[in-house]
Amino acid sequence: MNSEEPVISVQGLRRTYGTGQHTFEAVRGVDLSIRRGELFALLGTNGAGKTSLLEIVEGIAPATGGTVRVFGKDPYRERFEVRPRTGIMLQEAGFPADLTTAETARMWHGTLGKPRPVEQCLAMVGLSHRSGVRVSSLSGGERRRLDLALAIMGRPEILFLDEPTTGLDPQSRRSAWDLVRTLLGEGTTVVLTTHYLQEAEELADRLAIMNEGQVVRTGTVADVVAAEPARVRYRTTDPELSDPVALSALPALTGRPRSEATTVDLETTDLQATLTALLLRARERGSALENLEASPASLERAFLAIAEGRDAESVPAAAA
């Protein structure tokens, strides 16, 4: 395999659950390309299809349609070649409850080719002091960390992390991020799903946002944020500064200005240009812009716009 080729390549991927009249298409034609050594984050609302997609890429389930290649191979049909090179942390692991942390780790260790030592893995996730404790007595966050320890034990070239930090306290979450950064530094490719947008902002080289089984946005965090407008809001009693038609001449607006009672909302692709023109106009007229708020675009806003069906690219630009 050429080193320039993506380590994961997904084309036209579909996954349907059920048969006959009761089918549900959870993944509806997804294309993705993930490069060696990057962290790729998969974001989306509950039920968007992230896990359904990941399970196919992980080789756990077959695709209903389309193609997936991991290291240039089919991860489901050629599972025995692909699986030893990957590490998977599922949303729920299901360990035998009566084994201790160390026994669980040793059991998993025995199934791997060139594993990291058990003690090293437990230390990497901060669980050394819980080695002798039964899994049933671990806290939810400690179980997530044990999951992570097992996922990295086989020195995977690709690590799949499905909501790895759910249930972790803020300090443990940051420790997990540090561990992921260390693994990235060693050349590991990481595919992450998360509902913590800050996690994606901190870690992701590139990301995709899924909605209703499709990828609706992909790129770096900066690319995705750039597609989302900034917002300006103020209150005024000046009819000229609250008239949507008069305001439409302001530069860089996306969508039509909205005015309700005395509150005005604007969206812009260039916050500075719009604000400058607006403030000059207010000064010329001797009018006050009360409670003036200007908020730049963010990943959270881009996500919410997609989740609420207000996808930025589908909003028509205002007439200049």
Ligand SMILES: Nc1ncnc2c1ncn2[C@@H]1O[C@H](COP(=O)(O)OP(=O)(O)OP(=O)(O)O)[C@@H](O)[C@H]1O
């Ligand atoms: N075995 C199944 N049979 C039928 N429908 C399923 C099955 N598994 C998942 N689904 C449906 O497929 C859709 C996608 O589910 P999936 O778990 O992939 O979403 P997700 O993006 O991972 O969500 P979450 O963020 O909540 O984990 C959901 O509507 C879900 O109800």
